[in-house]
Structure formats: structure tokens, C-alpha cells
Amino acid sequence: MPAEDLLAPSVPTWSAGDGPLADVLADRDPAELALVVGLLEGDEPWDGRTREALEGAGLAPAELLETHEPSSEAGASTTVRMPRGEQAARVLVLVGLGSGSPADLRAAGAAAGRAVRGRDAVVVLAPSSDETGHAALVEGAVLGGWAPTRWTGGQWTAGAEVAGEVVVVGAEADVVERAVRRAVATLVARNLANTPSNIKNPAWMAEQARTVAARSGLDVRVWDDSALRKGGFGGLLAVGGGSATPPRLVQLGWAPKGADAATPHVVLVGKGITFDSGGLQVKPAEGMLAMKTDMTGSAIVLAVLAACRDLEVPVKVTGLLALAENMVDGAAYRPGDVVTHFGGRTTEIGNTDAEGRIVLADALAYADAELDPDVIVDIATLTGAARVALARTMAPVYATDEDLSSQLREAGETAGETLWPFPLVAAYRRALESDVADINHIGPSVGGGSITAALFLREFVGERRWAHLDIAGPGRSDVDSGVHGKGGTGFGTRLLLRWLEGLR
Known part of the structure; x- marks a missing residue:
């Protein structure tokens, strides 16, 4: 071939x-x-x-x-x-x-x-x-x-x-053309997710983003590890500290023709852990087999941005890819460490294998402080708890705004990517309290691991309208069947495109 x-x-x-x-x-x-x-x-x-x-x-x-x-x-x-x-x-x-x-x-x-x-x-x-x-x-x-x-x-x-x-x-010709473009975006996300981690690392993903930007007419900015240090992105640096391949943060931007200050602005944030060993709290061997797909959220965000021009998305869209490899060496971050995120909020590390929310926190805090969006949506293969709760066919959606949650769920139904509303349980927030930092990033005392992860992320979005999609279940498929090939599914790509196409 x-x-x-x-x-x-x-x-x-x-x-x-x-x-x-x-x-x-x-x-x-x-x-x-x-x-x-x-x-x-x-x-x-x-x-x-x-x-x-x-x-x-x-x-x-x-x-x-x-x-x-x-x-x-x-x-x-x-x-x-x-x-x-x-x-x-x-x-x-x-x-x-x-x-x-x-x-x-x-x-x-x-x-x-x-x-x-x-x-x-x-x-x-x-x-x-x-x-x-x-x-x-x-x-x-x-x-x-x-x-x-x-x-x-x-x-x-x-x-x-x-x-x-x-x-x-x-x-209709337009219906066929747009459907093909959405499906191709899903395939791009799958290809990136399925790429082996000895080929794919944060720098490799950043290069894919540069290529997409050149092809699709997007603005692009990449922070290397030096720029991350100068910018105060302590979460990305902590998670990527044990890897031979340093972390990256990538920003991509789309604006429709004629966009002005009144044009709505959406920020999409994707988890980009190009391989997850668990860090010092290392995973069992079988738990690592699928971890090349732990950057699926970033692949989806990249694929969505790549399709914005062809689908004539009518709003401004910024994509943030939070990229790191979670590995083990003498520089790896430790349980009990305190990490300072972009903007100064501090996190006590409760488990080095809950790294995705740490890199997302940097990107979310940056989006809130620097990009002034109308809405932020993050997407991540984040918690095993979400997979236990909803298995492989649907994903939890958390949101600070019911209308936003409803829009995303409706787009999911249209795209065949079902979301199920989960609550941000206020009583569980106490489980994230820390004696030495602003917050602990896990709450083992209450269970509900997907909920406490969402509560942690909420701390970094300020007062913005925000939604979180935990796609740990449907983000991967164990079989080649139906619309899915074995491996990364790209779940959420067509959902987000449908939602963006309908915004005004």
C-alpha cells in the first residue's frame, strides 16, 4: 500500500x-x-x-x-x-x-x-x-x-x-460533504492516538500541530520547556519532569472571516499525556498497554481545529494541547510534592498517576487569565472511575452552566457520541483540602473519582462557563466493530464540531 x-x-x-x-x-x-x-x-x-x-x-x-x-x-x-x-x-x-x-x-x-x-x-x-x-x-x-x-x-x-x-x-451535497469532513476529523484524532509512544512525544505532537496550522490556516504558538518555566507552568513541568522528552504547551487559533470583538470565543483544552507509566506510583504492566492513547483529548482538539475552516465554524476557537510524558527517573515528581500552576495556585500531589488533571490545570488557568473566552471546554481520558460508571458507550459531562451542558448533550446525540450529565457535588470538595497547598488533586476519602477530578479542574476556570468531558471509557475501543476501529476512537470529535457549527 x-x-x-x-x-x-x-x-x-x-x-x-x-x-x-x-x-x-x-x-x-x-x-x-x-x-x-x-x-x-x-x-x-x-x-x-x-x-x-x-x-x-x-x-x-x-x-x-x-x-x-x-x-x-x-x-x-x-x-x-x-x-x-x-x-x-x-x-x-x-x-x-x-x-x-x-x-x-x-x-x-x-x-x-x-x-x-x-x-x-x-x-x-x-x-x-x-x-x-x-x-x-x-x-x-x-x-x-x-x-x-x-x-x-x-x-x-x-x-x-x-x-x-x-x-x-x-x-444533499452539502450534507454529504460536511459529514465526510467530520468523519475525517475523527480519523485524524484516531491516527494520532494510535501512534506508538516511541514515535509520539510532546515535541512530535507539537510538530503535528504546526503542520495542521500551516494546512488549515490557523495561528499557532508552542511553549518549549524553557518557555514553560518562564511562564510559570509548574503542572506541565512537574508531570514531564521524569521524561527524557520535555513537555510542551500548544495554542492553535481559528477565527471566521469577519470576526470581531462580538464574535463568541470558545477555548478547547485537551489532555496530552503521550505515555503514562503512572510516574513513581507506577501502573501495573497491563495498565500501561493502552497508555499511548492517553493523549486522545489533545488529538481531538487538534483534529477539531483542523476542520474549523472547511466546516466554516462561525465562532472563534482556540485549542490548547497540554502535552507531557509521565515517566520515572530521579527528576520525576513525587507524592506529597507541592506544584505551583500558571497563575500561582498550588496543588499537593496525592498520586503521580493522576497526572492528567495536573497538566489540564495549567492550561485551564492560562485560558481563564489570558484568553478571555466566553466558554471553556476540556476533554480528557481522565479517570478509570468514569469508565466504571458508564463503561464504553458514553461519557460523563460536567458543567457550570446547564445550558452549556444541554447544548453539548444535544450535539452528542446528533453525532452518536452520547454524554451523560454528572453532578459537581459540593460536599465532595472537602475531600480535596490540603494542609500545605491550596488544594490536593485527589480525594480518596469519598470515592466518586470522576467527580472529584472535575471539582479539582473547576478550581482553575474562574467564573467562566465551563464543561469537562471525561472520555476514559468511550475514548478507546477493544474491538474493530461498527464505527470503531481497535484503539483510539476519537470520541468527542464530531460532537464538538457539531456543537461549534451550531453556535452563533
Whole structure:
């Protein structure tokens, strides 16, 4: 396979078909073509438009059902090789649409994407649905058609051969284009998260950010370890102190055309621990296996900023990547140390394996003091407690503003990335009190580890509207199934893009 660009994943060339299905098929060689058609659950698997389109293309809907007995369960697929002759396509892929909900259409798209990998030309007949449903179908197909990138022969290569051209019939061109862009942003986040930590370190991530900035028209600023010391970013320096690769802080900026002082300003902050050994309180061996993905939050923020121009995000967006490697040597920070963050607030270290909130605290304090945003959102693979509470399918969201929480949850439902509201329990704040510093960064006496982590982060955002997404559960997948490849999922990328697209 040819070399792969981690920041520009290989995907098919997508477009919306102009005209009825029969005309779109007539313009293509049937021998090289795969046609994707969906079936609904219930007594009538074909909606009226689909039945009419199939008949117009010379296919017999009733005969297809009787002969091949395809499943209509969401995400099921049946591949049929059609006889040579006057057929409209050599291969027919019948995918289950379930109830036709956006979630079911996303699953159907993922099944279709897997089924048509490596095909030169694909035509997808979109079922009757609204823009949200059609976007879900396309996003699912892009995500399902991808497989984790591999490092072989001294270069990155695609994990699967994607289709060449995909034409969607029955969906608006803008809906298809935007859905593809959101899905590609998710793939960028996955590629960065899956990169092995002997390749990926804070400086490497900073270089990826510079490349993204050059390609996407973003402002970029990088603090190296010397600049971090001068700036007083004690959290990043403490966590990165035990590593041979020093920490970095990266700032990326997007502003839409015509932006002025009245244009809303959002700051996104991503946890960027490029490998987490646990520090002096070292993890068990099995606990380290997935720790190359502990920088997923920063990968998501970078991928979101990379997509802002193409999606014409209407608000100003600043991304902060808090990057460090948590390792063990004589300079590693210790339990009981007191760290001074940007702005002067001090933290007593309760556990060196709770390092993510320490680097986030620096970035949040900087955002509050220097960037004057209307809202701050951070995203992080932060706590095992969140994974215990909600497993792998959804993430807790904490917010100081109910309207902000509601907006994010609504965007998550649209994107198929579900958030569940968790409380900032005031009574638990006492567990973070310290005898020697302004705050202790863990609260072991009360449990609720995801909640106490959020309470700690809240201390660094001042009076800003703020939300925290703890994606430790859905940020990783143990299997290659549905819309997910094994490894980093990029959960939160499409959610944040959907939210930003809707802001004014």
C-alpha cells in the first residue's frame, strides 16, 4: 500500500449523485460497481422511494428479498454477486437500517463501509430520512471503511484499502460533504492516538500541530520547556519532569472571516499525556498497554481545529494541547510534592498517576487569565472511575452552566457520541483540602473519582462557563466493530464540531 499521511487519512472520493438512481448507474461500468441499498425493519423493508428507485434501475425488490433473505437488523449486511448481463451493478450490498433512526443509519453506514472496502466505484442509495439521518449514514460509512493505520516497512500505511469513489443518491451535497469532513476529523484524532509512544512525544505532537496550522490556516504558538518555566507552568513541568522528552504547551487559533470583538470565543483544552507509566506510583504492566492513547483529548482538539475552516465554524476557537510524558527517573515528581500552576495556585500531589488533571490545570488557568473566552471546554481520558460508571458507550459531562451542558448533550446525540450529565457535588470538595497547598488533586476519602477530578479542574476556570468531558471509557475501543476501529476512537470529535457549527 502507498504511504499514509496521519493528518490526511485515506478516504474515498465522496459526492452526491445528480439525478435518479437509474441515471447515476447508467454513467458507470456495471462490472466495476457496487450498489448499496438499505432495508427497514417491519413488514415493508423498502420505503417507497427505494422501491421505486430499484425498479427504475431494473432490479426486482421482491425477488431480492425472496432469493437472498437479507437481514434488516441495524448494521447487518448481505453481499450479493449479481449475474453478468444487463444488471445495473455487479455487486449489490444490502444493509439493515433497523428502525431508520440516525443511530441505526450510522450502524448501517459502518456495515456498508466495511463491505465495499477496496471497490473502485460505489453508489449508495440513501433511504428516506432527514439531514441528520443522511449525515449519520455517511459518517458511519467513512468510519467503518477505515481501519487502524499501520507502521510497516518504514512508513505509515492504511490499515485497509478504502473504496475509490462513492456517490450518494438521494442526499444533499452539502450534507454529504460536511459529514465526510467530520468523519475525517475523527480519523485524524484516531491516527494520532494510535501512534506508538516511541514515535509520539510532546515535541512530535507539537510538530503535528504546526503542520495542521500551516494546512488549515490557523495561528499557532508552542511553549518549549524553557518557555514553560518562564511562564510559570509548574503542572506541565512537574508531570514531564521524569521524561527524557520535555513537555510542551500548544495554542492553535481559528477565527471566521469577519470576526470581531462580538464574535463568541470558545477555548478547547485537551489532555496530552503521550505515555503514562503512572510516574513513581507506577501502573501495573497491563495498565500501561493502552497508555499511548492517553493523549486522545489533545488529538481531538487538534483534529477539531483542523476542520474549523472547511466546516466554516462561525465562532472563534482556540485549542490548547497540554502535552507531557509521565515517566520515572530521579527528576520525576513525587507524592506529597507541592506544584505551583500558571497563575500561582498550588496543588499537593496525592498520586503521580493522576497526572492528567495536573497538566489540564495549567492550561485551564492560562485560558481563564489570558484568553478571555466566553466558554471553556476540556476533554480528557481522565479517570478509570468514569469508565466504571458508564463503561464504553458514553461519557460523563460536567458543567457550570446547564445550558452549556444541554447544548453539548444535544450535539452528542446528533453525532452518536452520547454524554451523560454528572453532578459537581459540593460536599465532595472537602475531600480535596490540603494542609500545605491550596488544594490536593485527589480525594480518596469519598470515592466518586470522576467527580472529584472535575471539582479539582473547576478550581482553575474562574467564573467562566465551563464543561469537562471525561472520555476514559468511550475514548478507546477493544474491538474493530461498527464505527470503531481497535484503539483510539476519537470520541468527542464530531460532537464538538457539531456543537461549534451550531453556535452563533
